[in-house]
Structure formats: C-alpha cells, structure tokens
Amino acid sequence: MNDDVLTFGIEEEFFVVDRDGRLSQTGDAVVDAADEEEGELQQELTRSQAESATGICTTHDEAEHQLTTLRAELARSAAHRGCRLLPSGCAPLSETALPAITPNPRYERMAEHFGATARTSHTCGCHVHIAIPDRETGIRVINHIRPFLPALLTVTANSAICDGYDTGYASWRYQQWNRWPSAGSPPLFASLDHYDGIVDAWLRAGAILDRAMVYWDVRLSEKQPTVEFRFADVAATPGEAVLLGVLIRGLVGTILASEGRPADLSNEVLRAQIWRASREGVSGRCPHFRTGDLAPASDVLDDVVTFAAGALDETGDLDFVRDGYARLVAGGSGADRQRARFEKRRRAEDVVDLLAGRPGFRRSPAG
Numbered sequence: 001m002n003d004d005v006l007t008f009g010i011e012e013e014f015f016v017v018d019r020d021g022r023l024s025q026t027g028d029a030v031v032d033a034a035d036e037e038e039g040e041l042q043q044e045l046t047r048s049q050a051e052s053a054t055g056i057c058t059t060h061d062e063a064e065h066q067l068t069t070l071r072a073e074l075a076r077s078a079a080h081r082g083c084r085l086l087p088s089g090c091a092p093l094s095e096t097a098l099p100a101i102t103p104n105p106r107y108e109r110m111a112e113h114f115g116a117t118a119r120t121s122h123t124c125g126c127h128v129h130i131a132i133p134d135r136e137t138g139i140r141v142i143n144h145i146r147p148f149l150p151a152l153l154t155v156t157a158n159s160a161i162c163d164g165y166d167t168g169y170a171s172w173r174y175q176q177w178n179r180w181p182s183a184g185s186p187p188l189f190a191s192l193d194h195y196d197g198i199v200d201a202w203l204r205a206g207a208i209l210d211r212a213m214v215y216w217d218v219r220l221s222e223k224q225p226t227v228e229f230r231f232a233d234v235a236a237t238p239g240e241a242v243l244l245g246v247l248i249r250g251l252v253g254t255i256l257a258s259e260g261r262p263a264d265l266s267n268e269v270l271r272a273q274i275w276r277a278s279r280e281g282v283s284g285r286c287p288h289f290r291t292g293d294l295a296p297a298s299d300v301l302d303d304v305v306t307f308a309a310g311a312l313d314e315t316g317d318l319d320f321v322r323d324g325y326a327r328l329v330a331g332g333s334g335a336d337r338q339r340a341r342f343e344k345r346r347r348a349e350d351v352v353d354l355l356a357g358r359p360g361f362r363r364s365p366a367g
C-alpha cells in the first residue's frame with residue numbers, strides 16, 4: 001500500500017430496544033456508560049438511538065475491528081440496562097408513542113422547528129467519510145460519483161420490515177429520510193460556489209438550522225476534511241459496512257486518478273434511479289451507472305467493482321471486496337435476510353431477534 005492512500009472512517013447509527021424489541025428511551029444513557037477504547041460513541045437525535053464512529057482508518061481490517069469493538073461495547077452497555085442494540089435502518093416493530101428527543105439544545109431546537117419530520121423520520125444510517133485535500137476536490141468527487149449511488153445503496157440496504165409489516169422496499173429508510181428538506185441526491189454542481197450558494201439559500205429559508213443539517217446523499221463534511229456519504233442504511237454487520245466503505249474509497253480513488261467530465265445526469269433522473277434501487281435492493285434490478293438501463297443489481301455491482309479494481313488493488317482491498325460482493329449476492333443483503341425471517345411467521349419480533357440477538361455483530365456475508 002502506498003503512502004498516499006486515501007484514509008476513511010465509518011459512522012453507524014443504531015436503535016436501542018428493550019427485550020421485547022420496542023424502542024427504549026435509554027440510548028443516551030447507553031452511550032454515556034460505554035467505554036471508548038477506539039473510535040467514538042455519540043448520542044443521537046432521539047433517546048432510542050446511539051451512534052459510533054471509527055477513528056481514521058487505512059485498511060479494511062482496521063475498520064472492521066473498530067466497528068466490531070464499538071458495536072460490542074454499545075451492546076454490552078445496552079444489555080446492562082436490559083436492552084439490545086439493533087442494527088436496522090428502520091424500527092421493525094410498530095410503536096405506540098413518538099420517540100423522545102435527546103435533551104440537547106440543538107436537537108430540541110430541531111424537533112421544535114421541524115415538527116413531525118424530526119420525530120417520525122426515525123432511521124439509522126451508515127456514513128462513510130473519505131479524506132480529500134480540499135473542498136474543490138470534494139465537489140469533483142460528488143459530481144463524478146453520482147451515477148454510482150443507486151448501486152451503492154443496495155450494498156447495505158437493511159430496512160425492509162418497519163412498523164410491523166413488509167414495506168415492499170429493501171431500503172425503506174431511504175424513503176423515510178428523504179422527508180428532510182435538505183436530504184436526497186445532490187445536484188450536478190457547477191462549482192464550489194454553486195454548492196455553498198444552495199446551502200446559504202437553505203439557511204435563509206429556514207430549511208436547515210445550520211450547515212451540519214446539509215443532508216444530501218453525498219456532502220462536504222463541515223467538521224472534517226472529507227467527503228461524507230450519507231445515503232446508506234446502517235449495515236446488518238460490520239463486514240457489510242466495511243465492504244461499502246472500501247468500495248466507496250475505491251471509486252473515489254479511481255475518480256481522482258482520472259480525467260474527464262462527470263456524466264450529465266439530471267437530478268430528476270438520478271432521484272428516480274435511486275428510488276428503484278431502494279425498492280429492489282441487491283436481489284432485484286438497478287439502473288446501470290453507464291447507461292441508466294435496468295440490469296440485475298448483482299451485475300451492476302460487479303461492474304462497479306471492475307471499474308474501481310485498480311484503486312482497490314492499490315489499497316489492498318480488491319480480494320476483500322470481491323469476496324464480500326460474492327457473499328453478499330449469494331446470501332442477500334440485510335433487507336433480504338429481514339424479509340426471509342419475517343415471512344416464516346409474519347412476526348417482526350423475529351426480525352429483531354435476527355438482528356440483535358447475538359447481539360448483532362456477527363461476521364457477515366461481506367466479511
């Protein structure tokens with residue numbers, strides 16, 4: 001691996017549920033009581049959630065070790081309170097009350113300003129950060145990677161069962177999350193000024209309260225010198241999260257090493273393509289990043305891996321990604337496994353047990 005390797009980090013959001021699988025209001029306490037030997041643990045918008053973040057990683061082994069350790073520590077802290085950690089994009093069981101907001105001034109202001117959007121867009125995602133030298137480079141990455149977003153979404157799709165029923169989507173979380181006014185696929189930016197101009201207009205309109213509320217599927221991070229990918233469901237397992245992370249890194253490395261203009265893909269078309277990917281996931285069909293035509297998602301992902309193979313080989317990730325991709329296609333995504341378990345008895349509680357029973361950090365088809 002060369003010295004100029006792109007570093008990356010992964011953030012994961014989780015539900016904290018009680019023994020019956022219902023949302024608990026102890027997420028903030030679970031985070032506060034957990035140890036942070038590696039990475040970072042954080043409170044989230046609602047008290048039924050917890051978040052983890054790796055440190056800066058250079059290898060897939062390092063990232064998977066940190067994610068596994070962080071999940072285990074959160075699960076241990078939750079178990080001490082009679083709860084379980086649930087890696088799912090949406091809560092599988094129906095709830096009788098809205099989740100409580102974490103007592104934090106920013107979160108409370110968001111809840112008051114955005115009303116039901118803040119309380120009902122209750123989802124858990126996986127965010128991948130890729131280091132960049134400057135914001136202009138970040139705009140270049142965003143513009144070039146847009147056509148790949150539908151295929152990438154299928155990798156960790158993990159929210160088929162929500163509110164006690166089969167939603168018919170692989171990633172129902174993606175549909176729920178897009179109710180925020182600043183969420184969704186990013187447009188093709190003419191420049192960094194174009195990006196900042198949209199954000200400034202959102203602030204003036206009150207559509208966001210601060211720049212941290214820019215929720216595009218891919219955005220420039222306000223805290224780190226990174227491009228942040230925010231479209232994905234939290235993965236069922238760390239191996240699948242790392243598969244997504246290093247595949248994104250490979251694409252970014254390929255983009256930075258290449259010349260040429262980004263695809264002239266309108267946001268209206270991209271939004272429709274991502275909708276299709278969220279509907280069918282890795283076991284269905286997905287628009288191809290070159291043509292926009294529907295093809296089996298497994299074939300599209302195979303072409304994504306081929307496209308990024310040179311960069312993946314340079315970082316030592318190619319065999320890991322090929323193996324993980326093959327296991328994902330053979331075993332299905334988290335959404336496929338949720339649906340298969342649900343169909344046996346039509347009980348969402350069984351889905352909770354599948355995801356959180358052991359306590360949700362078993363090695364995956366991706367790892």
